[in-house]
Amino acid sequence: MWDELQLLFVWAPVINIQLILEGIFVGAIFALSAYGLALVWGVMNIKNLAQGDFVIAGGYMAFWLNSLGLPLPLILPIVLVSMFFYGWLVYLLVIRRILDQDMFVSLLATFGLSLLMQQVINRIFGPEVQTVDMQLPVFDAFDNMVTIPSSKLIALGLAAIIAIAVVLFMKKSRTGQAIRATAQDPRAARVLGINIDRVYAFTFAFNSALCGAAGVLVSIIFVIQPFYGITYSMGSFAIVTAAGLGNLPAVIISAFGIGLFTKYCGFFESALEYAAPVAVLITVLLWRQITMSRNRQAVR
């Protein structure tokens, strides 16, 4: 612990730059999947425990397309579109049936979906760790103390473009407005002629496509394995809990915050990296509990 602190602040402060960059890269990916989760949670009140598995599914799709020799500019749109339709299908088969049910039904159903997806991916691709290695150059600075792979820069750029597109889509397009209207008041939206069922289907499919995009980025900068989904589910839940639903800027800030926090925790002990989001989740929940208890009033 003491050694790590000295390393960070006395002997080699330049490695802070590396940690911050890593935090930003991982935060960008978390932001995509967390925003999808917040959308589905806010609009449909479905807590999707299979969120991370959608990410991994997108990753494997990218891995497969890459093994066929397709370039990244083609892989990303193909994965986006196929994951969109996959999400729509999952909505029709599973999600639509659990919409107005108890919270536990939605947790159980999406947990089951998560197990199913893991096993299907495992069946098709096998349990080995895979990665899409694009053989892109790596930049280094400060006498090789800081290295930035261009794949990570590309991933960051793509994440930013997707985030901007999502914001514009939600603000400007008719479908985006319909989604926001439905989130505010489904009954009123229906009265005004919005086809709620379609909005729900679209929202879920849209979330699936966002996860797919995150998955593509994961596969080009990290490694994927059929059972790695839980990491992204956990991260997304922590971020959404910290940021609240339906607030994109807050989701992005909280994603980068958690990204940085995990990397600094990981510097002290790599295994802590995976405990960090859970720690944030618990802290936020405790904090809310304490602050809200002041406003709580008992009915007498």
Add this chain to the structure above:
Amino acid sequence: MEIKRYIVAAGAMLAVSVAGFAGTAAAKVEGDTIILGSSISLTGKYATNGLHTQRGYDFAVKVINEAGGVKVGGKTYKLDVKYYDDESTPARAAQLAERLIQQDGVEFMLGPYSSGMTKAIAPVSEKFGVPMIEAEGAARSLFTQGYKYLFAVLSTTDLYLPMAIEMAAASTDDPSKLRVAVAFEGDPFTADIRVGVLEKLAEYKMQVIADDQLPADLSDMSTTLTKVKALKPDMLIVSGHSKGAATAARQIDEMKINVPIIALTHCEAAKVQEKFPKTATGFMCPTQWVENISKSDKYFGTAAEWNAGFKAEYGEFYPTSVPYQAAQASAAVLVWKEAFEAANSFDKDTVRDAISAVEMETFYGDIKFSAEGNNIAKPMFMRQIQSDGSYKLIEGFDDMIFPRKVNY
């Protein structure tokens, strides 16, 4: 009337007990076939290695049967294996072991894949006094529980990496000046590897400058490597199954890590030489077995002949090299044959004593069990990945490329 009912009841009881007795008696040795039982991972996360193991068992059974089978009490028996799929979950593995023993009457077991599954099954086979020869559970902790019916043909985890440390020590006049960074996953299997490493490092008084625990869902170890980069150790040791090897190789490349000696486990399983040919150059990788050792037996011939025979049978699955998991599985079946013949009986305890007295040379290496049940006659082997992606057997520091040369 009353008597008639008694007779019927007694008859029914007799029939049930005879059927039950015949069921158990017939299941272990059916006619001229000895049935071995194994619960193995054919689906789930260990499926790949589970299949390597199963093929190793099946290949050995085929070769031994073709060579005349097993001779016990002047009669010749064939071998057969009854498998169940444990779906890569320990709880299921324990259930299935119980089912093999209690329902199917199996009295001789072959091991599952992985230390975790073996840990789940060993208490069950121990409870029923059923001997189990396993080939895929290397955790040292399996052999400190006092199990009497568990035998393993492979070397234990504490022997995985010390050879690399010995070679590193040979690279300098004063090993105590060497600074070593280690990163291990926290699961029981890898934790056992770590114990062996730390003991060896302490023996040479080397300095452990970083000792990280890697998470189970290991997809990013950039923080550990950032630390390594800042600390500039003389040796880096990483172990975390094949995902650990793949992640390490990928990020060692991306972060341009220049450490003179890098040792990691599971290189071959992760195919680092194919996926990251540039970075993998110079990695030191331990293995249980290599196909060019000069060991042989009369059924499989030399190690190379076993390799060729196995490829002829399952070549479609193994276009380049055959994993050692399959070789050690075959060796386990061979030990069963030897033990049955030495015991000249099918009594569980007689056979168990015969296994513990086994002392034999096989294509896989020498086999002799300690009182704890692990094989103490076979060494581990260390290989280094060459720039063409091949693995070269390294027997001492002089064989080794040092320092590791990589152009990032």
